[in-house]
Amino acid sequence: MDFLNALVAFTNFVIVPASAYGAQLAIGALGVTLIYGILRFSNFAHGETMAFGTMVVLLVTGLFQQWGISLGPLPTALLALPFGIAAAAALVLFTDKTVYKFYRRVKAAPVMLVIVSMGVMFMMNGILRMIIGTDDRRFADGERFIIRARDFKEWTGLSEGLAIRTTQVLTIVVALITVALLFWFLNKTRTGKSMRAYSDNEDLALLSGINPERVVMITWLVVAALATVAGTLYGLDKSFKPFVYMQLLLPIFASAIVGGLGSPLGAIAGGFVIAFSEITLTYAFKKVVTYLGPDGWSPDGLVQLLSTDYKFAVSFAILIIVLLFKPTGLFKGKSV
Amino acid sequence: MMQSRTPIYFALMGVLILGVGIFESWNNALFVLNFGLISAIMALGVNLQWGYAGLFNVGVVGFVALGGLSVVLTSMAPVSPAWEAGGPRALLALLVAVGVIVAAIMAWKKMAKGKVRGLTVGAILIVGFFIFRALFDPAVAAIEAVNSAQEGYLGGLGLPVLLAWPVGGLFAAGAAWLIGKTALGLRSDYLAIATLGIGEIIIAVLKNEDWLTRGVKNVNGLPRPVPYEVDLQQSETFLNLMASIGADPVTGSSIFVKLCYAALFLAVIIGLVTLMQLALNSPWGRMMRAIRDNETACEAMGKDVTARHLQIFVLGAAICGIAGAMMTTLDGQLTPASYQPLRFTFLVWVMVIVGGSGNNWGAVLGGMFIWFLWVEVEPISIFLVEIVTSGLAEDSALRDGILDRVVYMRHLTMGLILLLVLRFSPRGLLPEK
Numbered sequence: 019m020d021f022l023n024a025l026v027a028f029t030n031f032v033i034v035p036a037s038a039y040g041a042q043l044a045i046g047a048l049g050v051t052l053i054y055g056i057l058r059f060s061n062f063a064h065g066e067t068m069a070f071g072t073m074v075v076l077l078v079t080g081l082f083q084q085w086g087i088s089l090g091p092l093p094t095a096l097l098a099l100p101f102g103i104a105a106a107a108a109l110v111l112f113t114d115k116t117v118y119k120f121y122r123r124v125k126a127a128p129v130m131l132v133i134v135s136m137g138v139m140f141m142m143n144g145i146l147r148m149i150i151g152t153d154d155r156r157f158a159d160g161e162r163f164i165i166r167a168r169d170f171k172e173w174t175g176l177s178e179g180l181a182i183r184t185t186q187v188l189t190i191v192v193a194l195i196t197v198a199l200l201f202w203f204l205n206k207t208r209t210g211k212s213m214r215a216y217s218d219n220e221d222l223a224l225l226s227g228i229n230p231e232r233v234v235m236i237t238w239l240v241v242a243a244l245a246t247v248a249g250t251l252y253g254l255d256k257s258f259k260p261f262v263y264m265q266l267l268l269p270i271f272a273s274a275i276v277g278g279l280g281s282p283l284g285a286i287a288g289g290f291v292i293a294f295s296e297i298t299l300t301y302a303f304k305k306v307v308t309y310l311g312p313d314g315w316s317p318d319g320l321v322q323l324l325s326t327d328y329k330f331a332v333s334f335a336i337l338i339i340v341l342l343f344k345p346t347g348l349f350k351g352k353s354v
Numbered sequence: 355m356m357q358s359r360t361p362i363y364f365a366l367m368g369v370l371i372l373g374v375g376i377f378e379s380w381n382n383a384l385f386v387l388n389f390g391l392i393s394a395i396m397a398l399g400v401n402l403q404w405g406y407a408g409l410f411n412v413g414v415v416g417f418v419a420l421g422g423l424s425v426v427l428t429s430m431a432p433v434s435p436a437w438e439a440g441g442p443r444a445l446l447a448l449l450v451a452v453g454v455i456v457a458a459i460m461a462w463k464k465m466a467k468g469k470v471r472g473l474t475v476g477a478i479l480i481v482g483f484f485i486f487r488a489l490f491d492p493a494v495a496a497i498e499a500v501n502s503a504q505e506g507y508l509g510g511l512g513l514p515v516l517l518a519w520p521v522g523g524l525f526a527a528g529a530a531w532l533i534g535k536t537a538l539g540l541r542s543d544y545l546a547i548a549t550l551g552i553g554e555i556i557i558a559v560l561k562n563e564d565w566l567t568r569g570v571k572n573v574n575g576l577p578r579p580v581p582y583e584v585d586l587q588q589s590e591t592f593l594n595l596m597a598s599i600g601a602d603p604v605t606g607s608s609i610f611v612k613l614c615y616a617a618l619f620l621a622v623i624i625g626l627v628t629l630m631q632l633a634l635n636s637p638w639g640r641m642m643r644a645i646r647d648n649e650t651a652c653e654a655m656g657k658d659v660t661a662r663h664l665q666i667f668v669l670g671a672a673i674c675g676i677a678g679a680m681m682t683t684l685d686g687q688l689t690p691a692s693y694q695p696l697r698f699t700f701l702v703w704v705m706v707i708v709g710g711s712g713n714n715w716g717a718v719l720g721g722m723f724i725w726f727l728w729v730e731v732e733p734i735s736i737f738l739v740e741i742v743t744s745g746l747a748e749d750s751a752l753r754d755g756i757l758d759r760v761v762y763m764r765h766l767t768m769g770l771i772l773l774l775v776l777r778f779s780p781r782g783l784l785p786e787k
Contacts, residue, residue, distance in 0.1 A: 060543045062412075117773060129410055129542060133707060134776055136700055140769030143696065147762035264696070268554055271547045319491070323483075327562040334551035341540055341548070 023178040024309035030167075030180045031305075036297040037290075038186040038255055041193035044289025045248035046266065047273035048200065048282055049241045055217035055280040056237040057118070059131035064245060064270065066142035069263035070109055071246025072253045073150050075102035076157045083159065091161035093185065093254055096192075102250060106242035113138055114238050122234070139264075146260050154259045158185055178309070185254045196247050197286060200240070204282065209236055217280065265330075269296070272333040276340045278347025287348055292333045300326040360715050360784055367722055374730065381605070384612035386729055387722075391619040392681045394721030396698070397705040398626055398714060399673030405712035405786070406639065407666040408646040410542055413533070413549030415698035416556035417671045420529055421522030421678020422688050423560060423567060428518035429577045430510035436500040436565075441508055443493035444565065447486055454482025497565040507568045515577045519622070519679045526675025527668045529556065534667040539660050553695060560690035573688040580614035583607040615684055622680065623718065626673065630714050642666060643712075674702075696765070701728065704772045710782025719783060724768070731767045735760045 046068060053061045061067075078098035088094050117138060121131055164187055167179025204210040209232075216223040216233045224230060249263060256262075273292045277284025302320035311317070324332065340347060371390075375383030396414060403409040458478045465471040498506045529552065537548035560567050567573065586592045586607040596606045633639050645652045645659055653659050682688050701724065709720020739760055743753040775782060 060546065117777075120777060129408075130776075130780075132410070132543065132546065133703065134773065136703060137769045137772035137776065140696075140700065140704070140765050140772060142769075144762050144764070144766030144769060147765065148759040265554070268547075268551055271550070275544065275547060325562060327558055328555070330551065330554045330558060334548075334555055337551060338536055338548065341544055342536065345540060345544075 019176070020309045023176050024306045026170075026174075026176055026178040026180050027305045027309065030178070032294075032297050032301050034180075034182055034186055036294045038189040038251075039297065040290035040293030041189050042248055042252045042255065042289075043266075043269055043273045043293050044286040045193055045196055045244050045251070046270040047277065047285035047289050048197075049244040049248065050270055050274040051277070051280055051282060051285040052237055052241055052244070054274070056213060056233060057122075057131070059128045059135065060271065060279075062132060062135045062267065063113075063139040063142055064241075065264045065267040066139050066146065066260075067106060067110060067242065067245040068249030068252075068266070069146055069258075069260045070142055071102040071106035071242065072249035072258055072263070073102075073146060073260075074105040075099055075246065075250045076150070076155060076253065076258055078102065079157050079159075089160060091184070092188070093158050093160045095157055095159075095250055095254055096188075099246065099250055102246040103243045106246045107239050109142075110238045110242045111235065114234065122230075143260070143264070150260070152260060154257050156257045158254045160184060178305075183255075185251075189251045189255055192247060192251060196244065200244070200282065203240070213237060268330055269293075269333040272337040275337055276347055278349040281347065281349040284347050284349030291348075292336060295336055296329045296332045299323045299332050300329050357715075357784060360719075363719055363783060364715075367719060367726070370723075370726055374726075378733070380609055381612065384609060384616060386726055388612060388615050388619060388684060389681070389729075390722035390725040391616065391623055392677050392684070393702070393705060393725040394718040395619075395623055395626060395677035395680065396674050396702045397709060397717040397721035398623075398630065399670045399677065400702050400706045401670075401709075401711060401714065401717035402630065402673060403667055403670035404706060405717070406634070406642045406646065407663055408542075409538075409663060409667050409670070410546040411549045411667070411670065412546050412695075412699050412703070413551070413553030413556075414674050414702050415693050415695045416549075416553035417526035417529065417674035418678035418681070418698050419556050419560055419690070419693045420525040421519075421675040421680070422682035422690075422693075424522035424525045424675070424679050425515065425518040425576055425682040426567060426573050426688050427510045428513050428521050429515040430573065431512040433500065433505045433507065433509035436497045436505060436508050439500050440493035440496035440565075443489060444497060444508070447490035447493060450482070450489060451486045454478060454486065457482070494563075494565045505568075506571075507565050507573075514579075515683055516579050516618075518683065519676050522679030523672035523676040526678070527672040530668045530671030531664070534664045538663050538667060550695075550699075553699060557690065557693050560688075560693070567688060567690055570691050572690070574686070576683065576686050576688065578686065579618065579683065580611055583611055586610060619680060622676070626676075627714050627718065634714065701768065704768050707772060708775050708782055710784040710786065712786035713782070713784045716782050716784035716786075723783075724771075727767060727771070728764055731764045732761060735763045 046064070049067070050061060050064050053059065053064070075095050075098045078101045079093075079095045082088070082094050082097060087097065089096055117134060118131065121134060161184050163181060164184055165180060165182040167181040170180045171177065202210075204214055212223065212228045213233050213236065215226070216228055216230065220230075223233075252263075252266070269292050273288035274285050275288070276291055277286070277288030300322065302322035304317055304319070304321045307321050308316040371383050371387050374386050396418065399417075400411060400414060403411050458475050461475050461478060462471065465474060497508060500506055533548060533552045537545045540548075561569050563569065564571065583604075587603050592607065592610070593603055596603045641652070641657060642662065645657060645662055649659050702721075705720040705724040706717055707720070708724055709718070710716025736757060739753070739756050743750070743756065746753045
């Protein structure tokens with residue numbers, strides 16, 4: 019019984035939240051990795067792109083709520099998602115036209131593009147703050163829980179409850195659909211194949227008549243969709259605050275690099291590696307240890323390896339370890 | 355290298371600051387000047403790394419924050435009850451931590467490759483971590499329990515505050531050495547991500563290790579290298595001086611204090627620029643630029659590129675640390691929550707790029723000019739909005755809405771300036787040659 023209780027506590031506080039967070043990071047990292055693969059630079063404005071898409075989703079959700087449109091038990095934000103994606107797509111395509119295109123034409127060094135993306139980050143940041151400010155906002159509605167802790171206890175007779183929030187399941191489901199679509203697109207469609215060809219060998223792809231500008235445009239569209247989905251899922255699961263999205267840049271980059279920059283499969287693996295390590299290392303294991311230990315005994319401290327404030331240190335440490343021992347990442351990525 | 359337009363640009367910069375003095379107040383003008391000088395030093399540090407060596411450091415905020423920490427650790431009086439409660443124990447725990455890491459690295463280097471090595475190193479680290487926590491946690495709890503409303507931390511060494519400036523440089527240099535040792539051999543954009551991470555971690559430590567920095571409770575009342583306004587207002591000589599030039603003693607004292615700071619900062623900046631110009635024109639500087647422009651060729655010439663990169667990375671970080679210590683001294687308090695990457699990393703990058711990377715005068719000019727804009731964009735935009743909306747009623751929702759949002763104009767402006775400079779004048783206001 020105690021073992022089951024320990025297992026439930028671990029699932030409730032580590033496995034479920036880490037799976038949701040991992041899925042969010044994975045979709046975020048897919049965006050970074052695609053840009054790296056096709057446009058060959060690390061996009062520092064990715065956090066802002068995520069925040070921008072999410073902001074539009076949030077605003078449209080508000081409108082729908084006013085009009086009384088809802089999805090019943092599911093969050094209204096799902097209905098607003100296409101609008102967010104469209105807005106983010108318009109924004110990144112506009113940025114590409116006005117900013118990035120020039121540097122592609124002059125064949126600027128990748129590091130130049132990184133600096134350019136810093137400028138884009140600043141501008142998007144200003145636009146975001148002008149439109150929505152810096153407050154913390156919640157926009158999840160509908161049914162809050164799929165399984166409530168109290169119901170779970172009644173069903174199973176265990177003393178430990180398991181709560182699964184709608185947003186957590188939704189995150190996983192949406193992430194699965196997104197990833198399946200993306201892989202289908204990359205592997206089965208002509209456009210997807212031309213993207214991979216361009217990523218693998220630019221010159222050869224150009225020789226075989228692939229239009230680079232079209233590849234780039236489609237990449238931006240896919241990235242905008244991924245960024246908005248990742249941002250919206252994160253916002254639904256936690257809350258929307260522009261500053262937090264900028265801070266997500268580090269775990270997202272860590273996921274992409276740990277998996278191998280340029281490798282979509284790696285980005286997904288990296289996302290889950292980072293999320294599970296972050297949450298496991300910062301979780302206070304007191305409850306679990308109490309259940310597993312002898313009867314009537316409980317540890318003095320929280321049995322927490324690291325304070326939650328250091329979760330960035332975890333992604334960073336994993337990043338460094340992977341870089342030192344396997345510089346191209348878990349799944350062979352690119353090295354330009 | 356001094357170009358003919360350098361003095362003109364600096365004169366224009368002076369005019370801008372004078373403009374602040376005339377249109378707003380002299381206090382504001384000196385505020386812009388002082389922080390501009392500090393920003394210029396940060397820009398010099400990044401310019402050393404990027405302009406001379408092509409190293410992409412986006413962890414500036416961390417090095418600046420370490421400089422801030424040095425001011426507390428050097429100049430605040432020690433809190434003896436806290437030291438008695440847990441000081442030696444905390445230090446011992448930190449020594450144990452260092453020992454464990456050194457032991458793990460030694461084991462990794464000395465032992466033969468294989469599973470045994472991995473397991474031994476893992477065991478050393480895990481056991482070491484638990485010993486460290488067992489020593490460290492009670493010590494921290496004891497320290498933080500001492501008069502936690504006002505103290506609850508170890509304090510510093512009580513040394514003169516000016517000493518904190520070089521110490522800040524040393525702190526930052528130490529951190530940079532550690533990060534450079536691990537990440538510099540790797541690809542360039544990995545260094546960027548690694549520095550981004552170290553920046554975040556340093557800020558997290560400052561915010562959460564209350565026994566060291568009081569965390570978000572801030573350390574107030576840091577000692578000053580210049581007189582206090584209150585003392586000036588009571589000093590006979592100063593009052594006479596103010597009376598003789600017919601100035602208000604209260605405003606006068608605050609301006610006098612700011613002028614003292616400006617003099618100190620100017621001395622530092624002149625020293626640094628002189629050193630950097632000498633370095634730039636020495637064989638060492640030529641080697642650095644050669645490495646930046648063609649690493650492979652320099653390696654073929656027998657230059658140890660990684661070692662030179664490490665050297666310049668550490669030096670650049672040290673300059674950022676000095677700037678951080680100067681800024682905290684000027685503020686008179688350490689507020690860990692105020693260290694934001696946007697303000698201290700990315701803004702400094704804008705300064706370097708706009709000023710002209712590879713040119714020290716450019717970095718100084720960029721630092722001062724971008725800081726001027728960062729401060730003045732808001733009042734200028736408010737002024738413009740008020741003119742444009744002057745036809746609207748005082749309580750018009752549109753006008754209020756615009757005025758609320760004007761605060762964020764600075765981010766937009768900075769991004770726009772960076773993009774415009776990169777696009778149309780990528781070598782900056784004062785190009786390298």
